[in-house]
């Protein structure tokens with residue numbers, strides 16, 4: 209028997225507050241104890257299909273980026289045959305899950321949010337710190353606060369969408385809209401850099417009654433696994449989200465070849481998204497429906513300073529925007545445009561701040577800069593740092609150290625030519641390229657920002673002059689999906705600054721907003737005639 213009488217409200221979401229972790233605080237002591245506990249164990253991470261754990265024996269090692277001798281886990285990778293099993297498990301779970309009233313599904317994610325805000329907080333934060341080399345603050349704002357917010361705000365927006373109903377003609381008809389899940393499964397493919405994104409991508413569609421296959425990144429597996437365990441603890445039924453660590457093609461090819469494939473929820477690099485989009489296009493006739501494709505991808509995020517900018521604020525925004533989490537945020541500032549009259553002061557302040565940054569193991573709470581994610585990233589960043597000597601000058605940093613962990617020095621480069629590679633390509637590491645423009649070249653520099661890179665994710669203008677702010681809003685209208693005035697271009701907050709960009713930065717479906725949730729719904733319009741006519745003749749027939 210099913211019952212759901214009552215128009216239920218969700219608890220009103222508020223953004224989860226960020227604890228300070230100041231010396232002597234209880235949260236600091238708790239997190240340090242959890243870090244010590246997790247540092248001493250080596251986990252075996254399985255695949256989870258239909259609620260069953262699979263130890264495939266095909267294993268990848270999960271290591272601490274700050275100390276690559278430190279083995280954190282061995283993760284068992286999905287084989288193509290296991291992916292087929294996961295598709296079957298998802299289809300078996302689909303009917304019962306979609307058949308639950310919305311508030312029963314919502315309760316699973318509200319419960320997950322409350323567990324994460326409470327007893328699971330340190331576990332998820334510590335796993336994110338150890339596995340992804342985030343400082344305690346960076347782990348908090350990602351793995352705890354943002355994920356709690358995603359889960360609570362998604363429920364809130366979902367209920368708002370459900371309550372958007374068409375008008376009805378008085379007495380004659382009753383019009384209703386219901387939000388059905390997609391037919392088939394959603395394939396969630398997630399990046400290494402945000403635990404919150406990794407967990408949001410499979411769960412947002414699941415909230416709306418969809419089932420999912422989730423392929424996390426091989427360099428985020430520790431926190432992904434803790435997140436999967438948390439979802440199980442919150443009561444997520446078996447088969448609704450199937451956890452499939454694995455190599456891209458081993459999981460991606462069978463998932464995209466399935467007639468049950470109904471949607472891709474992706475965050476990662478532009479190149480991988482293009483590849484997946486093409487694979488979907490090539491196999492369109494196989495699918496029952498036209499798949500929904502949502503992808504948030506790379507960025508080449510900018511800071512534009514006007515001659516009226518506050519230099520103190522600009523120096524802090526540049527430092528935090530470019531170097532926090534080692535520049536491995538899609539929104540990280542990586543190109544900065546500064547008028548000649550401000551540059552000497554800004555440069556000296558920024559270099560001064562950089563001199564004070566501590567780089568090291570994130571378990572030491574004095575650390576501001578941890579390691580980059582893996583050897584591949586380290587090698588790539590070293591190559592970008594080398595460009596600081598070609599048509600450019602490295603003002604601070606430029607080094608790297610791989611003896612213990614994958615450390616890359618925060619690097620400030622002044623480039624000479626406006627078409628320098630460091631002004632165009634995504635680095636995804638702690639390298640900030642600065643171009644100094646003549647004070648009277650404001651319009652030219654806006655054109656350079658707009659056209660100098662194929663991405664359009666985030667950007668910031670620093671100015672006290674309102675005419676300058678207004679002209680930047682116009683001149684850079686298509687250059688960023690998230691635009692900041694007198695603030696760093698990172699740190700979007702769920703429910704306040706819905707996130708996403710266009711051009712090569714993705715489909716701009718704004719994660720954590722109602723717009724994103726609608727991509728996972730297939731609305732059905734229901735018209736009921738409350739008193740159907742019984743005479744076929746219209747009055748005009750006389």
Ligand code: NAD
Pocket residue numbers: 397398399400401402405423424425426454455456457459460461475476477478479480481483484504505506507537538539634636665707708709713714
């Ligand atoms: P990536 O593209 O290397 O990997 C993303 C995911 O795709 C991983 O899980 C990877 O294993 C998987 N993958 C790769 N090839 C595949 C295939 N053939 N089939 C199926 N899956 C495949 O990206 P990354 O290094 O993990 O993340 C960094 C990138 O993500 C950066 O470009 C960054 O800008 C972007 N990013 C964007 C946003 C945003 O909101 N716009 C947020 C975070 C990260």
